[in-house]
Amino acid sequence: MYDVIIVGAGFAGSVLAHKLATRQNKKVLIIDKRPHIGGNCFDSIDEHGILIHNYGPHLFHTDSQKVWTFLSQFTSWHNYHHKVEGFIDGHYVPIPFNLNTLHKLFPRFMAESIEKNLVETYGYGKKVTILELQKTADKDLRFIADFIYEKIFLHYSAKQWGKKIEELDPAVSARVPVAISKDDRYFHDPFQAMPQEGYAKLFENMLSHENIEIRLNTEFKDILRIEGENFIFEDRLLEGEVVFTGMIDELFDFRFGTLPYRSIELVFENHETDSFQNATTTNYPNDYDYTRITEFKKMYDAKHESTTIAKEYPQEFVYGKNTPYYPIFTDENQKRYEEYKKYAQSFKNLTLVGRLAEYKYYDMDDIVLRALEVFEERFADA
Structure with a gap:
């Protein structure tokens, strides 16, 4: 039996898995329904040899020395300052x-x-x-x-x-x-860079520990269920901890109704040209159905004969069909989330962390910091 079961292999779950395994020698199981670690930050080399972000651009920046120092254990950095243009x-x-x-x-x-x-x-x-x-x-x-x-x-x-x-x-x-300046950088945090070998490699390094087991292509409901105020793992009462980073309404079978999200359809295109646009990202506020285009090779000053771009088409999130990206903040949605949050407190061995579990928008550095804080508050003295 594992000491901790973590649902979700994005930043929230992976940071906690690493800390629990290395700091406390806990046996940790991470499960994720996707075929890869890294959550929405996952990146890969496309068929043209270009490193792309499979779920849209993720630009790392932070003003937290704590976050920067922690992540620097798992990657070297490529210096990069993000720039965005708008077509106006x-x-x-x-x-x-x-x-x-x-x-x-x-x-x-x-x-x-x-x-x-x-x-x-x-x-x-x-x-x-x-x-x-x-x-x-x-x-x-x-x-x-x-x-x-x-x-x-x-x-x-x-x-x-x-x-x-x-x-x-x-x-x-x-x-x-x-x-009120002539600084064209999109972010102004003191730490701005891209993982030298990409996010997927960063996550691989973070989770490479003998105490961490990873099960991909696994729906949490297939091995973890709720009976009363207890978790049943593979038909046995779970005495350890559960860290849940997925959709809180899904965890509790939508008992208080669904929490809505916005999603994105990403359309990838490869063009036989050295450069498609001036900036890494170009916003289109008033033209076309897509909101922006990102050209990935510009993040690393990569040399390729062609270039890969992604157009982003915002869309409604449909459960089971696409990916939830952004919580939709209304008074009604917040009240519904508070019902779930209150109900979750009746489970003594449950910790909720992350954008979907807390129904809150986090940047990458924010969720890393949040996970580090949760470890200290919830687990460090356990």
Whole structure:
């Protein structure tokens, strides 16, 4: 019998598996319904020899020394600073909106006037949200806020979430930044890089331990079930711990209803050209049905005669048919999640970790940090 059974081989489950196996000598079983480890971060070499991200682009960045040090045990790093362009009014411009974007979209005299106003009001190098700009009494700053809102945020979000703008949580637009600088990098964290040999290799190294067993192509319900407030593993009462990183509503057979997600259809294309677009990622807020295109070889400055891209088409998540990516935050959905969370607390040997289990959006570095914290809080003194 195992000391801990972990459902899900993404970052949440893998970090905890490593810590439990190495720090506490626990016997750990990881199960995952997919044929690979790494969850949505899984990457692979395609038929053209190009390293692609099978579930869409994952760009590592963090401001946490703790996260960086932990992951650096399992990979060397390729220095990479992510850049994104947006196709706006026939121009390819830096995203998020910054002073370079301003000068590419407006006449010189107008751009210089607005830049001067932004710098004097907020300071060079600062970031301000659209919401803040829209509240200002200055008509020029309100103009640029409304322009960014409509041209960069409005239609992109409608495609991303499949909802009218009035149906979206106002907090979504409140977070859209305007950078008062000429730094075109998408992220500004002190640690930015890509795993030198890819994410799959990072996970392989993290889980390479004699105390860790991995079962892929395995539905958790086939070997783990609930009876009352107990877990039954392969027809025996489980005395050990369960760490669950999957969909919390699925764990409990949807007893309080389903929790909705947005999904993505990724369409991969290979083109016989050295470069398909200027930036690694190009956003299309107002044109086409897809939201963005990512060109993978640019992440590693790879030399190939062709290039592979992925177009992202947001879609509704349908259980059993596609992959859940993003929780949909509404008051109704949050109340439903709280019912599940309360019910889960009746299971003394159950720990919920991750985007699906906690119905919360995590970046990669956030979920690594969350898993490290859960280990210290829940297991370190066990």
